[in-house]
Amino acid sequence: MTKELFIALLPTVVIVFFLLRFDKYKKEPLGLLVLLFIAGVVTAVPAVVLEQLYVNLFGNAYSPFQLVMQAFFGVALVEESVKFIACRLIAYRKKSYDELYDGIIYCSFVSLGFATIENILYVNQYGFTTALVRAVTAVPAHAIFGVLMGYFLSLSKFVPEKRGFYRALSLISPVFAHGVYDAILFLDLDWALLIFLPFMVLLYKRAFTLIKATNDVEPFDDADYRG
Numbered sequence: 001m002t003k004e005l006f007i008a009l010l011p012t013v014v015i016v017f018f019l020l021r022f023d024k025y026k027k028e029p030l031g032l033l034v035l036l037f038i039a040g041v042v043t044a045v046p047a048v049v050l051e052q053l054y055v056n057l058f059g060n061a062y063s064p065f066q067l068v069m070q071a072f073f074g075v076a077l078v079e080e081s082v083k084f085i086a087c088r089l090i091a092y093r094k095k096s097y098d099e100l101y102d103g104i105i106y107c108s109f110v111s112l113g114f115a116t117i118e119n120i121l122y123v124n125q126y127g128f129t130t131a132l133v134r135a136v137t138a139v140p141a142h143a144i145f146g147v148l149m150g151y152f153l154s155l156s157k158f159v160p161e162k163r164g165f166y167r168a169l170s171l172i173s174p175v176f177a178h179g180v181y182d183a184i185l186f187l188d189l190d191w192a193l194l195i196f197l198p199f200m201v202l203l204y205k206r207a208f209t210l211i212k213a214t215n216d217v218e219p220f221d222d223a224d225y226r227g
Contacts, residue, residue, distance in 0.1 A: 007131035008123040011139040012116045019105055019143075022215050029096050033109050039090055040113020043082040047114070050078045067186040072179035080174045083110045084149060092157065100214035103154030104147050111146030115139045137200065141181055144207040145174035151210045177203060 020027070054074035061070040084107075091097055091106040119139055123131040152170035156163045181203075184196045 004123045004128050004131050005120065007128065007135055008119045009116065011119075011135040012112050015108070015112060015140065015143045019108055019211075022211055023101060023105060024215060025099060025101075026096070028102065028105055029094075032091065032094060032096060033105070036087065036090055036106055036109040037113040037116075039086040040083060040110040040115075041117045042113075043079075043086050043110070044114055044117050047079050047082050050082075051075060054078065061186070064187060068179075068183045071182035071186050072175070075182050076175045076178035079114065080145060080149065080171060080178055083107070083114055083146070084153075084171050084174075086110050087149070087153065092153070097157065100151075100154040100158060101211070103150035103152075103157070104211060104214055105150065107150030107153060108143050108146035111142045111149075112139070115142035118142075141178075141200070141203060144203045145178050147207040147210055148173040148177055151214060154214065 051074055054070065058066075058069075058074070061067045061074075087107045087110045090110075091102075096102065097106070115138065119131075119134055122134060122138075149170050152166045152173055156166035156170060159166060180199065184192050184199065
């Protein structure tokens with residue numbers, strides 16, 4: 001294993017360990033987690049196709065407005081949508097999905113599958129320095145988008161009276177965070193780093209807050225939540 005590949009895979013391993021370490025009530029089925037991770041890898045294929053379709057329809061982005069639009073609609077909406085569909089189809093109705101924290105684990109595993117294959121491709125093309133930078137930015141960011149998605153997906157499952165509202169947020173929230181993340185990078189302004197670093201800190205903080213909040217909630221055993 002090359003040092004580039006090692007660095008490309010290391011953040012995924014660390015984040016997986018962290019997520020599972022916080023699952024204090026009922027451990028999730030290993031087979032389901034593996035399936036979700038693989039699904040995340042597979043979703044990279046339709047994502048690339050749809051992202052190219054966006055470019056074919058609207059052309060390459062040059063102006064700030066075009067770059068922001070591409071960040072939100074040509075990348076963030078596409079990638080978070082395919083990840084959302086994968087998690088919704090595979091995990092949402094599983095009997096093991098009986099905790100608020102489960103949604104965070106499931107969506108994060110899909111996101112990590114997507115991020116891992118993306119990271120390997122980037123690192124293979126751009127090398128060791130890119131691997132180091134993405135280890136603390138892109139891969140954790142994808143996981144955090146999964147945390148946002150999973151949090152609201154769990155609320156949509158366990159708070160049925162607001163199911164539609166929370167289900168919408170389970171897609172809108174990661175799309176918004178992902179869109180802002182990419183827009184800052186796409187614009188490539190001289191002062192972008194002054195925005196990007198605080199934004200990353202904010203994402204990390206929000207993810208830790210949601211993980212802790214959901215982890216403290218006991219499993220739901222008194223009903224069949226299959227909505």
